[in-house]
């Protein structure tokens with residue numbers, strides 16, 4: 001397998017390494033990943049996270065296992081186990097379907113390696129195209145807002161929504177960014193803020209509940225978020241809190257864009273109601289954990305509701321920034337996603 005480098009994944013001399021995102025920004029620790037149970041655990045624990053990144057990590061691990069001599073039958077079983085690691089981001093399932101086709105080839109080892117490398121390269125290229133399409137929407141001096149982490153950490157490339165913001169900044173548009181901290185797991189406060197520091201993007205971190213006030217004061221010009229799954233009618237699932245932002249944006253007439261590659265589209269889901277939503281552990285809401293261990297601030301037995309994602313209906317979306325272009329509600333209703341035929 002070729003050497004490959006992304007912000008959160010790398011192949012070095014045929015070995016797969018994953019940057020432990022639960023330790024950021026305090027520690028940058030690369031984990032050597034060699035087994036399927038290990039990869040499943042990294043994905044479940046969000047050490048590897050972000051819709052495109054988990055799909056790429058899963059296929060890189062399968063290619064590695066194929067090179068280690070695992071049988072085709074074993075690899076097919078492993079693909080099924082990896083598929084169940086997280087339920088909402090469809091990139092995982094889409095990438096594994098592509099890998100299953102490779103594993104059906106007579107020389108399945110070479111095919112698995114070629115497939116994983118191609119999916120990695122495809123994600124890099126899709127992210128670049130998303131950035132070009134989305135940055136064209138941004139006007140000089142705009143104050144942008146984003147939620148969760150959709151940058152290099154979440155993909156093999158420059159990211160989705162954060163890739164758009166990064167390119168707008170590189171184009172000299174003098175943007176400023178509001179970063180939602182993104183409760184409960186703080187992907188905004190820990191990861192997007194860390195990426196902004198690396199990239200020199202001027203940002204201010206806000207608690208999720210502050211976005212309403214900023215919009216009321218006219219201090220948000222445009223919102224870009226990512227997606228974990230886009231249904232056939234344009235409804236989409238993304239990190240919990242995205243729906244509230246969309247409602248707020250609608251009320252305050254702030255343009256609201258979802259940015260995602262074609263690998264995030266699921267035409268088998270007719271609408272957002274069909275998207276499976278992951279429920280996560282209660283302690284994620286009772287407190288916080290990270291490089292410094294875990295702190296609980298709620299009663300240890302507090303009953304908790306903890307969906308990892310919510311669904312934003314298409315009617316609240318100004319535009320879908322896809323790799324093939326930017327589409328409005330009329331175009332989505334007319335079947336643009338179906339024409340992409342993913």
Ligand code: MRU
Nearest residue numbers: 049050051150154160226227239
């Ligand atoms: O639970 P996470 O951190 O994997 O959730 C990530 C998101 O919701 C992102 O917005 C989405 O995966 C798009 S990343 C390019």
